[in-house]
Amino acid sequence: MRPRSLGAGALLVLASVAGSLVPPSARAEGPAAAPAGKAYGPDEIAALVEGLGYEGRPLDRGGRGFLVARSGYTIEINLVLSTDGSKLNVFAPLRAWKDLAAVPEEALLGLLRATAEYGPTRAYVLPTEQGVPWVGLVRSLDNRDLHPSNVREQIDFLFEHVRRTEDLWNPERWAGAAHPEAPAATPAMDGSR
Amino acid sequence: MVVRRVFAWVLAAGVAAVVGRAAVVAADGQPAPVAGSTVTFETLPALLKAAGLEPRDGGAPGRLRIDRGGGGGGFYAFLALSPNSQYVWISSPLADLPKERPLPRARLFEMLAANAEDDGVHFALVGDTIHLLRAVDNRGLVPAAFGREVDTFFGVLVKTNRSWNVSRWGGAPVPGAAMGDAPPAGPETPPEATKPPEPAAPAVPAMTEGR
Numbered sequence: 274m275r276p277r278s279l280g281a282g283a284l285l286v287l288a289s290v291a292g293s294l295v296p297p298s299a300r301a302e303g304p305a306a307a308p309a310g311k312a313y314g315p316d317e318i319a320a321l322v323e324g325l326g327y328e329g330r331p332l333d334r335g336g337r338g339f340l341v342a343r344s345g346y347t348i349e350i351n352l353v354l355s356t357d358g359s360k361l362n363v364f365a366p367l368r369a370w371k372d373l374a375a376v377p378e379e380a381l382l383g384l385l386r387a388t389a390e391y392g393p394t395r396a397y398v399l400p401t402e403q404g405v406p407w408v409g410l411v412r413s414l415d416n417r418d419l420h421p422s423n424v425r426e427q428i429d430f431l432f433e434h435v436r437r438t439e440d441l442w443n444p445e446r447w448a449g450a451a452h453p454e455a456p457a458a459t460p461a462m463d464g465s466r
Numbered sequence: 467m468v469v470r471r472v473f474a475w476v477l478a479a480g481v482a483a484v485v486g487r488a489a490v491v492a493a494d495g496q497p498a499p500v501a502g503s504t505v506t507f508e509t510l511p512a513l514l515k516a517a518g519l520e521p522r523d524g525g526a527p528g529r530l531r532i533d534r535g536g537g538g539g540g541f542y543a544f545l546a547l548s549p550n551s552q553y554v555w556i557s558s559p560l561a562d563l564p565k566e567r568p569l570p571r572a573r574l575f576e577m578l579a580a581n582a583e584d585d586g587v588h589f590a591l592v593g594d595t596i597h598l599l600r601a602v603d604n605r606g607l608v609p610a611a612f613g614r615e616v617d618t619f620f621g622v623l624v625k626t627n628r629s630w631n632v633s634r635w636g637g638a639p640v641p642g643a644a645m646g647d648a649p650p651a652g653p654e655t656p657p658e659a660t661k662p663p664e665p666a667a668p669a670v671p672a673m674t675e676g677r
Contacts, residue, residue, distance in 0.1 A: 310605070310606070353584070355584035355585070356584060359611075360584055360585065360586055362584050362586075373571075373575070376571075378567065378568050378569060378571065378574070381571065381574040381575070381578065382563075382569075382574070382591060384578060385574070385577065385578070385589060385590055385591040385596075386590070386591045386592075388581065388588060388589070388590035388591070388599075389590035389591055389592045389597065389599075392588075392590060392599060392601060393553065393586075393599075393601035395581045395588040395590070396578060396581060397578055397579065397581040397582035398575055398578040398579055398581075398582070399579065399582040400579060406575075406579075408578075409582075411581070411582065413584070413585075413586035413601075414603060415586075415602060415603040415605070415606075417603075417605070417606040417611070418605045418606030423605075
């Protein structure tokens with residue numbers, strides 16, 4: 274017996290069913306679908322920094338440090354994996370606060386309020402082994418499904434937020450400072466922050 | 467005949483696949499997130515339940531609440547998506563700043579020092595209310611990892627009690643403020659009186675950008 278040929282309606286149903294068997298990810302419009310990201314290991318941070326177009330240098334505590342300069346304003350960025358590797362932290366160390374007693378209460382409160390306003394950018398004061406704490410801003414990326422563009426975005430936001438919060442972290446901008454109009458200067462990188 | 471059998475098999479498999487997918491969507495009455503993906507506010511409860519959490523209504527649109535602990539010593543946190551859905555915010559309003567000035571500087575420095583920790587959990591001031599916050603990237607989310615984030619969040623909340631618990635601030639302000647100047651006094655689990663107050667305003671701060 275010769276098999277009956279399938280009608281047009283049956284073919285339509287067959288095509289529809291076959292289409293439903295294809296996973297959604299495979300059905301995404303090819304060129305527009307973002308490739309899967311990755312989790313970065315300690316040995317991959319240097320290449321990540323270079324891929325972003327920066328000249329990095331190794332930090333004492335791991336990760337890479339590099340300078341970001343835009344419109345005459347330069348900040349240091351330290352890209353450091355968390356101890357357990359689950360976060361990629363983007364630190365912007367800004368100033369050593371050598372005299373904590375001179376830090377106005379309003380600056381401390383202002384940094385905590387700026388953390389709410391600009392979050393997930395957060396202000397920090399990090400004690401160092403040398404005993405002089407550093408003030409800075411930091412953002413954390415969850416180290417999964419990451420793309421270099423995610424890191425670049427963090428740097429962009431950090432840069433902007435560093436500028437917007439300078440009155441809070443720069444002692445030269447505090448009331449009564451000797452040079453309240455002094456422009457921001459980039460601290461020398463020493464890898465200790 | 468062979469073609470008809472193949473057609474029947476494909477049709478059955480297709481129906482099974484469609485039904486299976488519908489079952490996932492309909493599980494527990496709420497859509498489930500695809501493993502390792504992003505979540506929406508609609509799929510967030512399924513993620514939380516898969517992580518072993520028990521979300522409930524957060525008392526405001528777009529907000530869920532989870533509780534940790536009990537017996538009067540528990541804490542809670544809110545969960546909400548950022549306006550651009552880039553983050554799942556975990557937030558807990560902790561305490562209002564005292565009106566008196568100056569404030570104990572050591573406590574302010576401690577909160578800012580905690581913000582340098584690499585777990586991403588951080589303190590912020592929304593108005594005069596101290597909040598503990600964590601922005602979890604809404605990317606590649608899986609229940610187990612999200613559950614660990616919640617555990618870490620509550621762990622920091624308990625561990626830093628001396629820093630944010632204004633009822634323990636008392637005494638004269640500390641001028642100059644050495645950071646980490648004294649060991650924590652008393653148990654780290656706060657008493658009933660230090661439970662976070664019920665917030666009058668949404669716990670997720672008004673966010674402007676990058677979120």
